[in-house]
Amino acid sequence: MKFFPQPIVWSSPRTVTAIVVLALLAMLPIIAAAFDASYYVSLTTRILIYALAAIGLNLILGFGGMVSLGHAMYVLLGAYAVAIPASHGVTSGFTQLAIAISSTALLAAGVGAVSLRTTGIAFIMITLAFAQMLFFGAVSLKDYGGDDGLTVAARSSFGAFDLSNNVTLYYAAFIAVLVALYLSWRAVLSPFGLVLRGSKANARRAIALGHPIFQYQLVAYIASAVVCAVAGVLLANLTLFASPSYGAWTVSGELIVIVILGGLGTVFGPVVGAIILLALEEALPTLIEHVLPDYKSNWMLLLGLFIFVVALVLKHGVFGSLKSRSP
Amino acid sequence: MSALVTKSLVKRFGGVLATDHVSLTVEAHELHAVIGPNGAGKSTLIGQLAGEIVSDEGSVHLLGQDVTRLNTHQRARLGLARTYQITQLAKEFSALDNVLLAVNARAGHKAHNFQFWHNAHDDQDAMQRADAALATVGLTSMRNTLVATMAHGEQRQLEIAMALATEPRLLLLDEPLAGMSQGESAAMIALLKSLKGRYPMLLVEHDMEAVFALADRVSVLVYGRIIATGTPDNIRSNREVRAAYLGEEMP
Ligand SMILES: Nc1ncnc2c1ncn2[C@@H]1O[C@H](COP(=O)(O)OP(=O)(O)OP(=O)(O)O)[C@@H](O)[C@H]1O
Numbered sequence A: 001m002k003f004f005p006q007p008i009v010w011s012s013p014r015t016v017t018a019i020v021v022l023a024l025l026a027m028l029p030i031i032a033a034a035f036d037a038s039y040y041v042s043l044t045t046r047i048l049i050y051a052l053a054a055i056g057l058n059l060i061l062g063f064g065g066m067v068s069l070g071h072a073m074y075v076l077l078g079a080y081a082v083a084i085p086a087s088h089g090v091t092s093g094f095t096q097l098a099i100a101i102s103s104t105a106l107l108a109a110g111v112g113a114v115s116l117r118t119t120g121i122a123f124i125m126i127t128l129a130f131a132q133m134l135f136f137g138a139v140s141l142k143d144y145g146g147d148d149g150l151t152v153a154a155r156s157s158f159g160a161f162d163l164s165n166n167v168t169l170y171y172a173a174f175i176a177v178l179v180a181l182y183l184s185w186r187a188v189l190s191p192f193g194l195v196l197r198g199s200k201a202n203a204r205r206a207i208a209l210g211h212p213i214f215q216y217q218l219v220a221y222i223a224s225a226v227v228c229a230v231a232g233v234l235l236a237n238l239t240l241f242a243s244p245s246y247g248a249w250t251v252s253g254e255l256i257v258i259v260i261l262g263g264l265g266t267v268f269g270p271v272v273g274a275i276i277l278l279a280l281e282e283a284l285p286t287l288i289e290h291v292l293p294d295y296k297s298n299w300m301l302l303l304g305l306f307i308f309v310v311a312l313v314l315k316h317g318v319f320g321s322l323k324s325r326s327p
Numbered sequence B: 001m002s003a004l005v006t007k008s009l010v011k012r013f014g015g016v017l018a019t020d021h022v023s024l025t026v027e028a029h030e031l032h033a034v035i036g037p038n039g040a041g042k043s044t045l046i047g048q049l050a051g052e053i054v055s056d057e058g059s060v061h062l063l064g065q066d067v068t069r070l071n072t073h074q075r076a077r078l079g080l081a082r083t084y085q086i087t088q089l090a091k092e093f094s095a096l097d098n099v100l101l102a103v104n105a106r107a108g109h110k111a112h113n114f115q116f117w118h119n120a121h122d123d124q125d126a127m128q129r130a131d132a133a134l135a136t137v138g139l140t141s142m143r144n145t146l147v148a149t150m151a152h153g154e155q156r157q158l159e160i161a162m163a164l165a166t167e168p169r170l171l172l173l174d175e176p177l178a179g180m181s182q183g184e185s186a187a188m189i190a191l192l193k194s195l196k197g198r199y200p201m202l203l204v205e206h207d208m209e210a211v212f213a214l215a216d217r218v219s220v221l222v223y224g225r226i227i228a229t230g231t232p233d234n235i236r237s238n239r240e241v242r243a244a245y246l247g248e249e250m251p
């Protein structure tokens, strides 16, 4: 059986970009160690975690045309699936992952079944409403820190190895991203993906042909939520902290921006989008402090301006604007 | 067995009676044309037959089976295929992927596509069926072309290819000649002629010449009501029809 779901066009700008980015990510801890800059390992872990969540969101946003403004709620759920068991002394990563995935699948099945009855603006508002409910649900957990959140005493352990080492955690996130990319690549090109993309391109026609698209959308929605929950598990490990703010609607918005910035409907776009957005969020404040100290607090404005320009100039996002025939 | 039987179908839009107790049949192998002035309710009728528009009253039987309560994708899976007056295609797909989407929903084929691993293009059987549908409408050379970049006439041909790719047992065609140039029209009429007899068809069309050349029977719809049904010759000489079409050319 072929390993790749489609022939690779090695000369295409997209392929080259993806390979270069992945190679740099693979070597980053080594480079950082050489320059004694371990801070960049945790910064890039964070980028990878956001990339992972965005890959999840991209499944429904980029390929299914469903604009969910509530996906941070699954990141929140994943983080609490680490923090709450950990507060009871359960540090097994397997147990935490199982809790994260099963609770997310259940919640997503319910939320999806309700929200997917609607489309467009109504879908955006309903997913947002559910996320807000979960956010305030987390705030009301007084035993688990309420709106302050709770610290995680120890990182998850997976049998023989655990994530307590920063580099181990980095590579865990990196591998999670690779696996998610590979699986979504396969799924997007599969018969399932064809119907999902068809339902985005022309829902009316897809139904008239005989595809019960609601079922496809629901399955994609659940899968995308689960990927976000895994990102939440990793995030709690990185920050050793879980708080309701992980599920804030602004985080859901950030994920949408990442997907769009990278390029809707491309498998690799979310990785590029996450790198650009988080690197800018990191670099802009310092940059402005040096160049225009008086405007230090206005770096968000510059970020907004950048996103605006990308949206205007590159209609298909940064990665999506690179030439290629395949998704 | 008749391919399609409707009994007393009704659809109201607020005060407008868009479909007024329409009863008609499409026999096996028959090409049944529906003509009528703008706003007569032809597209509404097709929508009701396909299940996209929920009827207020009446029943629809497809190949002897009561499908009145089935929804659109269920009717499609039983072999009902439709095309649209205003082209409905997956614009960011290639022509091939459009028909492949249709092939993967074909009547009698397995009920779902919950396969996540293999590339949809690796299904040789489906690909052959898709290519065959493109060849039937003469779009083989456009196989890998993005729909958005195809000419209007080619998109209209792809409409038909998608319906054929579902391997239908009944075709509902809503103005396949709409907006076509003369040359494109001639090619489409030739195509419809070649399909005639192979599929039972309900053809809605404004082009009278085409209708009278193709149809076995013609029904005339005016203000949602069928005022006459008969052979082309019958209809041509029907006084009521002539009155309804006053001002329009009647060949
Ligand atoms: N969704 C709707 N809501 C309200 N009225 C509608 C709707 N759809 C159609 N109508 C009305 O129903 C009547 C029939 O419309 P329909 O589109 O079926 O006509 P048609 O015979 O297909 O016309 P044409 O030849 O222009 O395609 C018209 O009066 C139209 O305005």
Ligand SMILES: [Mg+2]
Binding pocket: B042, B043, B044, B085
């Ligand atoms: Mg019409």
